[in-house]
Amino acid sequence: MWRTLLPTILALVCTLAQGADQTREKQEEAKLRALEQDIKALQATLAKRSGERSALAAELMTQELAVAAINLKISGLDAEKAVLDQELAGLDQQRQALEDQRRAQQQRIAREIDAAFRLGRAEPLKLLLNQEHPDQLTRTLKYYRYFVTARSAKIDSYKATIAELAKVEATIAGKQDELADNRLALDAEKAALGQHQQERRKVLAALDRQLGTEQARLAELDTQRKELEAVIARLQEAIQNLAAPASDPFPSLRGKLPWPTTGKVLKGYGSQRAQNLPWKGLLIATAEGSPVTAVHTGRVVFSDYLRGHGLLLIIDHGNNYLSLYAHNQVLLKEIGEWVKSGEKIALAGKSGGLEDSALYFEIRHNGQPQDPKNWLARR
Numbered sequence: 001m002w003r004t005l006l007p008t009i010l011a012l013v014c015t016l017a018q019g020a021d022q023t024r025e026k027q028e029e030a031k032l033r034a035l036e037q038d039i040k041a042l043q044a045t046l047a048k049r050s051g052e053r054s055a056l057a058a059e060l061m062t063q064e065l066a067v068a069a070i071n072l073k074i075s076g077l078d079a080e081k082a083v084l085d086q087e088l089a090g091l092d093q094q095r096q097a098l099e100d101q102r103r104a105q106q107q108r109i110a111r112e113i114d115a116a117f118r119l120g121r122a123e124p125l126k127l128l129l130n131q132e133h134p135d136q137l138t139r140t141l142k143y144y145r146y147f148v149t150a151r152s153a154k155i156d157s158y159k160a161t162i163a164e165l166a167k168v169e170a171t172i173a174g175k176q177d178e179l180a181d182n183r184l185a186l187d188a189e190k191a192a193l194g195q196h197q198q199e200r201r202k203v204l205a206a207l208d209r210q211l212g213t214e215q216a217r218l219a220e221l222d223t224q225r226k227e228l229e230a231v232i233a234r235l236q237e238a239i240q241n242l243a244a245p246a247s248d249p250f251p252s253l254r255g256k257l258p259w260p261t262t263g264k265v266l267k268g269y270g271s272q273r274a275q276n277l278p279w280k281g282l283l284i285a286t287a288e289g290s291p292v293t294a295v296h297t298g299r300v301v302f303s304d305y306l307r308g309h310g311l312l313l314i315i316d317h318g319n320n321y322l323s324l325y326a327h328n329q330v331l332l333k334e335i336g337e338w339v340k341s342g343e344k345i346a347l348a349g350k351s352g353g354l355e356d357s358a359l360y361f362e363i364r365h366n367g368q369p370q371d372p373k374n375w376l377a378r379r
Helices: 002-049 053-119 123-129 134-210 214-241
Strands: 265-267 272-274 282-285 291-293 298-306 310-316 321-331 344-348 358-365 368-370
Touching: 002 214, 053 134, 053 298, 053 310, 053 321, 214 272, 214 298, 214 310, 214 321, 298 321, 310 344
Parallel strands: none
Antiparallel strands: 265 282, 282 358, 291 344, 298 310, 310 321, 321 344, 321 358, 358 368
């Protein structure tokens, strides 16, 4: 009896487990959406506290988000162009091979036509009369039929090659049109990018005039730091209710983590940024558009713009560890997405008011900053 019921029981258990998994996923999704709304509300509150500076800061954010959107389009168009170039190269090789095949077939058919011309129109009769022994008649006619069939097959193959060549050439023409459209779109986006970058420079100059004294600059940096701390405190509270990523525990990878990008470290952890305001992470010089990669497996819990930090991405790695990636040009991941160690998550830039492209990187444990060099592998 148990053997009879066992498949049914197992199926029921699997169904219940699957239902439980789906329920957990929905609950996680709801928690993440709630977190996203909480963060947006927090950012709105922080913006109101900024006072007179909020107008220029908002304008800078508008321009930098516009630049990010255009850069994302340009990145996509560049990727499409690379694919089209590769497809065109493959089609061109295919066309060349078909052209070589066509010429070879043409030469063989020309030889066949020349042989047929020399024999004349009455080929079967001539072949028959040329036989000295009647017992070879059947074999001769058989050979002739084979010859005619082979000649017909060569002609059919030649026609097929011509048709395939025409098809490939039509495809190449279509791809070339796509590539031309791609280049026009790319040029238009780059022109728009130039305009927004010019507007960004104007806003930065206005902000620089507004923060004319060292004391004003220090106050602004302090405000930016407090806003980041407020966001992290809210995230730290929220991740306690989220499922931890299934990967090697973050603490076990101390001194082994890959660097988030290539480039020279401009500012180290603990170095002085301003009076009584040290750097809490690393500022790494890197070319604009360079890939930024996750240092470990985790889930994105913040992917948005934050004043002073620009386009910021934060990953939860479990065990109350977070990694932060700021001043990006483009964010490639959204809140709730899982990422693997070494996976590209952003493109480096200078959002947040930087003059030169760089990545600002932090590691946090229980909300407290850690020296990233103690965690990253030597290079």
